[in-house]
Amino acid sequence: MCIITSSMAGSAAVKAMKLRVGLCQMIVSASKSENLAKAREMIGKAVSQGAELVVLPECFNSTYNTKLFRQNAEEIPESISKINPEKSPSLVMLAEEAKKHHITLIGGSIPELQNGNVYNTATVLSWNNDRITKHQKCHLFDVDIPGGISFHESETLTPGRGFTVYDYASPSAEMKIGMGVCYDIRFPELALGYVRKGCRMLVYPSAFNMSTGPLHWEILAKGRAVDSQCFVMLCSPARDVNASYVAYGHSMIVSPWGRVVGELDEKEGVLIGDVDLAECDAVRGAIPTMKQKRSDLYELRVLDVWSVCCETGEINRLLEQGRRLARKHSSTSPLVIMKSSCGKARLMGSPLDLEMTPRHTMP
Structure with missing residues (x-):
């Protein structure tokens, strides 16, 4: 268990708001039914340790493989009441678990079928809200690393076109959460755009590989946390060396100060952390980078594309x-x-x- 403790939070001007989060790092197999059953089990473990906000990894319901995205794709309606069990079994599971445990559930990501296109889509469902919030991965993972991995999501996937902010509210905390999926974390402009929109937490269901993970995973998480002065959460599948795509694992939580305050290894497990949102205000007050931007030299334009x-x-x-x-x-x-x-x-x-x-x- 990881418990976040903050020596800075006491200096914040606003009342501290705390919540317990749980990141579920699970083995993902070729069987969707097995993956959904495993996700239920991991969610239950997180809730049993007091998690109010639970996160699943990228492509938690199916193999991360461009050739399989379309056949595993599901429809994602705008509300829980419109879920078709035959077309969206993963959404059925997420909605049931959120309601059963009275939690907000960031359902990792799944392949989504929309108007003939396939997207890599993260969802957010809550026990007390009918709405399904979704973020379609903006930046597609198209890379050719010499001596490493070659992977092209654009062979199958269509990129998303917008920011996704979820308004989280519970008796213990209220905040705005900015959503990204995996490769989105490499683009600081997206994170800074979320700061403009009032976010204090950035969540990236991710599946880095063994070529990029060892060098880039932690430094990117720290970079986005320091850039945005937000809490950053990365949730990965557990590592399966026999899989066609071997995930790095190491799900982690990073504070706005850039400290890794909780991390798993490569194996299956649940990471639990207590997040004090007052730390965002404390860090932003101590190092007010957003107020010190030089708009006379450069500008970040945040566009709401429809x-x-x-x-x-x-x-x-x-x-x-x-x-x-x-x-x-x-x-x-x-x-x-x-x-x-x-x-x-x-x-x-x-x-x-x-x-x-x-x-x-x-x-």
Whole structure:
């Protein structure tokens, strides 16, 4: 068991808010039913030690293999009440466990089928909320490491297009959680964007391998924690040397000060940690990097891209209007619907950069 203790938290200006988290590092096999049963077992172990927020690893329900993503993909509806047991057995399990244990469950990630595309999608479900929050992996793992691994998620997967913030609330703590999946952790811009959105915790269900894990896993976790001054949690599958993809393991929790305050080895297990969110405020007060940014020298632009809503009729209508303008002006520029700071929807890349009125925006 890892218990986070903070000598800095007492100096925070806000009342300390604490919660116990549990990271489930499990062996993932080729059998989805076995994986779901194992996940139930690990969740139960975390809850038995008092965890209120429980995290599963990346691709916890199936083998991490580009050739198998599509056949293992499931539909992820926007709410628990709309889950189809035949099309989404993993979501059924997650919803049942969250309700059974009265917890919030970050369901690692699973392959998601949406409009014919496959995504690597993390989900968040809570016992007291019907909504399913999901984060589609933004940055796809396409690498060729000499003498190491060659892996190309883009052969099967489609990248996500947006930030995902989950508003966590329990009797003991309230906070915003920024979501990422594995390779997303290599991009500090995403983490800093989450800080702009008020996050105090970043969670990355991940599956680093034996080429990148030994050198990069810990340093990236520390880097994102120090960059963002957030708690960072990485949850990995346990290592199976006989698997086609061998995960590094070493699930860990890192404090906003950059300390590794809890870590597993490569074997199956549950990491438990008590997180005091006041430490974020203490660190940000001591080293106020976000206030010291030089906007006269550089700028981080956080864009809310609405591609996740493109399947809806309203967004499709906006896109078609943009396409008609593009044909009229013989333009081949890409069309992207974006939300502007004034609350309007903007068709970026169209010939006239047409700005829609508020009545065309999504609620």
